[in-house]
Amino acid sequence: MTSAKRQPQVRLEEAVLEAGKAAAAARRLDFNKYVERLIIEDTTGARAAGMAATRRLIDEHGVSLDDVEQHLDAPYGQQQPGAAA
Numbered sequence: 001m002t003s004a005k006r007q008p009q010v011r012l013e014e015a016v017l018e019a020g021k022a023a024a025a026a027r028r029l030d031f032n033k034y035v036e037r038l039i040i041e042d043t044t045g046a047r048a049a050g051m052a053a054t055r056r057l058i059d060e061h062g063v064s065l066d067d068v069e070q071h072l073d074a075p076y077g078q079q080q081p082g083a084a085a
Contacts, residue, residue: 010035020034020035
C-alpha cells in the first residue's frame, strides 16, 4: 500500500535548483524522487552509515585503490607514438 503524497512548496535559489536538477538527472531520478531520497537518507541515518562505510573502505584499502587508479591512468600519462607533442 502506498501512502498519500503531499505537495509542499519549497523556495530555492536558482543555482541550487539547477544543481539539484542536474544531480537528479545524473542519478536518473526525477527531481521530486531525488529530494525525497535526500530527506530519507538524512533522517534515517542511511547517509551517515554510507559515509562511515566509505571511510572504512578507504582506511582499509586506500593504498590498493590508489595503485589501481594509477594503473588505470598510466596509459593516459604516456606520450603515444605518433602523437603531437
